[in-house]
Amino acid sequence: MADEEFELDVDDLTRRMDGAMGALRTEFASLRTGRASGSMLEPIMVEAYGQRTPINQVGTVNVPEPRMVTINVWDKSMVGAVEKAIRESGLGINPQTNGTIIMLPIPELNEERRKELGRVAAQYAENARVSVRNVRRDGMDQIKKAKSGISEDDVKYWESEVQDLTDKYIKAVDAALEAKQEEIMQV
Numbered sequence: 001m002a003d004e005e006f007e008l009d010v011d012d013l014t015r016r017m018d019g020a021m022g023a024l025r026t027e028f029a030s031l032r033t034g035r036a037s038g039s040m041l042e043p044i045m046v047e048a049y050g051q052r053t054p055i056n057q058v059g060t061v062n063v064p065e066p067r068m069v070t071i072n073v074w075d076k077s078m079v080g081a082v083e084k085a086i087r088e089s090g091l092g093i094n095p096q097t098n099g100t101i102i103m104l105p106i107p108e109l110n111e112e113r114r115k116e117l118g119r120v121a122a123q124y125a126e127n128a129r130v131s132v133r134n135v136r137r138d139g140m141d142q143i144k145k146a147k148s149g150i151s152e153d154d155v156k157y158w159e160s161e162v163q164d165l166t167d168k169y170i171k172a173v174d175a176a177l178e179a180k181q182e183e184i185m186q187v
Contacts, residue, residue: 009142024127028180035066040069042054044091046081048081055071059072059102070103074100
């Protein structure tokens, strides 16, 4: 049982670890596998009406086939700006325009590129693990600071709570990495 004087904010630690997982999911979504995905365009900003705007706010993003993404640009005058933003994004995709519809054929990945993407995914996962461990360290520091005012049993209880939470999130990071690497290696 926890002492009335000390109550570790487990919700805060959970929220911060969820943030690390959210960041990992966003980074994984930006990794281009051999499959088309609308989320791969999320980081791209278009110069529209004098400001930088997310691509999904200037047109409708669709995935009509496994290797094709289309963007139906709402304003015909924006087609060139959207095309330019995609070319300069570093995705390595050559947009093809048909009126207000921009088609993005997703090329096959070669073996070398797949391995490289696997290493990048592993690096993203390691960054997420480090973030989770930093949150764990903060939680353990809070417990240490309160150590004088709480019993040894309570210290052990809270430390095990923080460790269990950390283990759960590290497992989630590992599972996400495994799924992403499987997706990358799929031909």
